[in-house]
Amino acid sequence: MSKPRNLVWRHRKAKAFEYFCIAVTALAVVLLAILVYQASVLGIPWLDMQFIDSFPSRFPEKAGIKSALAGTLWLISLTAMFAIPVGVLAAVYLEEYAPPGRLTQTININIANLAGIPSIVYGILGLAIFVRFFALERSVLAGALTMSLLILPVIIIASKEALRAVPSSLRQAAFAVGATRWQVVRAHVLPAALPGILTGVILAMSRAIGETAPLIMIGALTYVAFVPEGPMDEFTALPIQIFNWTSRPQEEFHELASAGIIVLLGVLLMLNAVAVFIRNRGTR
Amino acid sequence: MENRVILDIDDVCIRYGEDLAVRNVTLPIYENQITAIIGPSGCGKSTLLRSLNRMNDFIHGCSHTGGIALGDMDIYDPATDPVEIRLRIGMVFQRPNPFPKSIYRNIAWGPTINELKGDMDARVENALRRAALWDEVKDRLSDSALNLSGGQQQRLCIARALAMEPEVILMDEPCSALDPVSTARIEDLLFELKENFTIVIVTHNMQQAARVSQYTAFLETGKLIEFGETEDVFTNPKNERTEEYVTGRFG
Numbered sequence: 001m002s003k004p005r006n007l008v009w010r011h012r013k014a015k016a017f018e019y020f021c022i023a024v025t026a027l028a029v030v031l032l033a034i035l036v037y038q039a040s041v042l043g044i045p046w047l048d049m050q051f052i053d054s055f056p057s058r059f060p061e062k063a064g065i066k067s068a069l070a071g072t073l074w075l076i077s078l079t080a081m082f083a084i085p086v087g088v089l090a091a092v093y094l095e096e097y098a099p100p101g102r103l104t105q106t107i108n109i110n111i112a113n114l115a116g117i118p119s120i121v122y123g124i125l126g127l128a129i130f131v132r133f134f135a136l137e138r139s140v141l142a143g144a145l146t147m148s149l150l151i152l153p154v155i156i157i158a159s160k161e162a163l164r165a166v167p168s169s170l171r172q173a174a175f176a177v178g179a180t181r182w183q184v185v186r187a188h189v190l191p192a193a194l195p196g197i198l199t200g201v202i203l204a205m206s207r208a209i210g211e212t213a214p215l216i217m218i219g220a221l222t223y224v225a226f227v228p229e230g231p232m233d234e235f236t237a238l239p240i241q242i243f244n245w246t247s248r249p250q251e252e253f254h255e256l257a258s259a260g261i262i263v264l265l266g267v268l269l270m271l272n273a274v275a276v277f278i279r280n281r282g283t284r
Numbered sequence: 285m286e287n288r289v290i291l292d293i294d295d296v297c298i299r300y301g302e303d304l305a306v307r308n309v310t311l312p313i314y315e316n317q318i319t320a321i322i323g324p325s326g327c328g329k330s331t332l333l334r335s336l337n338r339m340n341d342f343i344h345g346c347s348h349t350g351g352i353a354l355g356d357m358d359i360y361d362p363a364t365d366p367v368e369i370r371l372r373i374g375m376v377f378q379r380p381n382p383f384p385k386s387i388y389r390n391i392a393w394g395p396t397i398n399e400l401k402g403d404m405d406a407r408v409e410n411a412l413r414r415a416a417l418w419d420e421v422k423d424r425l426s427d428s429a430l431n432l433s434g435g436q437q438q439r440l441c442i443a444r445a446l447a448m449e450p451e452v453i454l455m456d457e458p459c460s461a462l463d464p465v466s467t468a469r470i471e472d473l474l475f476e477l478k479e480n481f482t483i484v485i486v487t488h489n490m491q492q493a494a495r496v497s498q499y500t501a502f503l504e505t506g507k508l509i510e511f512g513e514t515e516d517v518f519t520n521p522k523n524e525r526t527e528e529y530v531t532g533r534f535g
Binding site: 099100167168169170171172173174175176177178179180183187188192 | 337339344368370371374375377379381383384393394397441444445448
């Protein structure tokens with residue numbers, strides 16, 4: 001047997017690539033750590049029940065995020081209610097039912113394009129359709145519907161990918177024992193695609209929770225001294241409150257913004273934990 | 285004794301877009317017999333097999349002419365419900381494709397969704413016994429089917445088809461992904477199954493066709509070259525191409 005050529009050099013290259021990957025991963029982790037550290041140092045001293053349970057105020061020591069937190073929870077819940085069923089079912093139609101052809105292809109391309117449109121454009125759309133045309137005013141409902149439009153493409157694309165990854169042999173097996181299309185989708189395709197769909201839903205909801213521009217566009221308020229009690233009430237949201245605080249001159253408000261960021265991250269984490277919990281139950 | 289024709293394939297052509305995959309095939313399938321379809325790769329044998337229970341419906345651009353009748357049911361009639369066809373004609377695929385569920389659920393799902401009557405536990409046991417798998421799995425019916433070996437998975441897929449009590453079972457190269465020991469077990473199984481079922485098996489393996497089948501159809505480039513009793517086709521072929529193929533000179 002001849003000696004393999006350049007073996008030492010090839011191994012060296014393999015190692016170099018591995019180290020490069022580690023470095024890139026580390027960069028992402030370090031940046032996140034710095035962000036969390038900075039927010040923590042500034043924000044944690046302000047983080048107490050008084051902060052969670054107070055409305056905004058022009059006195060930093062009295063200011064809190066009660067209305068913003070409640071607004072975000074309202075907004076996220078309503079958005080999830082609209083966007084998840086519509087997005088997942090649209091993906092099921094496009095992957096499982098729609099005949100392949102020019103029309104389906106056009107729809108798919110356009111959905112991909114929609115995912116890349118700046119969020120402010122969705123804000124303008126929401127303002128025209130929901131706030132004005134349907135006269136929903138500056139309600140949390142109008143906000144949630146606008147957010148739903150914004151994240152629908154993300155949910156549809158991720159769900160489509162997840163459905164496409166389900167092997168066709170599984171579908172054939174189910175059809176071969178006399179299942180209808182719906183029974184195949186319900187019993188085999190959706191459960192198999194669930195982890196991927198949930199990953200997409202997490203990404204989409206994370207995006208919705210952090211979006212500010214479309215909410216400002218549709219007229220979400222920055223100073224709200226009440227908690228929305230129904231979908232037609234006016235509201236504010238965490239990122240708007242954070243943005244508002246950072247734009248004030250006083251140092252204390254910047255620290256309050258950091259505390260707000262920590263709360264936002266907390267909500268995001270809880271949301272992801274729920275999704276991971278559902279995913280693990282589904283795959284067991 | 286003349287055997288009864290259960291599936292009547294009459295002048296069938298199948299196209300993928302413009303490509304003619306099966307050309308004017310006329311073929312009887314006899315009841316309670318094993319019919320082997322052999323031929324070189326790409327000769328259209330799998331396409332022909334899948335057309336028997338309308339599994340080609342899922343392939344975009346696939347179209348057909350001609351007629352296939354199962355008793356008084358016209359399989360190609362657009363008014364015929366493919367679900368009904370697949371209740372009467374079961375299928376086993378090339379690669380084992382159990383559902384990612386328990387062994388029990390794999391068997392029970394088909395009968396459940398079709399609301400077949402009778403005791404489900406008995407139906408599951410019966411199907412597994414007929415597929416010669418019962419003794420290996422009876423103590424772990426709630427385990428995932430994916431933990432079984434490849435050969436066991438394929439017998440589970442056979443049991444899944446048997447549990448529907450179909451009249452005909454289609455097998456698309458059922459042993460091509462299996463080792464020789466598993467293959468031998470499934471071939472043994474086929475002999476027993478033919479007492480109660482009609483089997484159509486597509487195979488690459490000519491020895492397998494010779495061993496298990498009573499009738500053999502030889503296809504080449506979509507045309508039926510020869511059909512007859514297996515013994516005749518292998519020992520005394522009428523067509524030159526058949527002889528060359530079964531003696532291993534091409535294919």
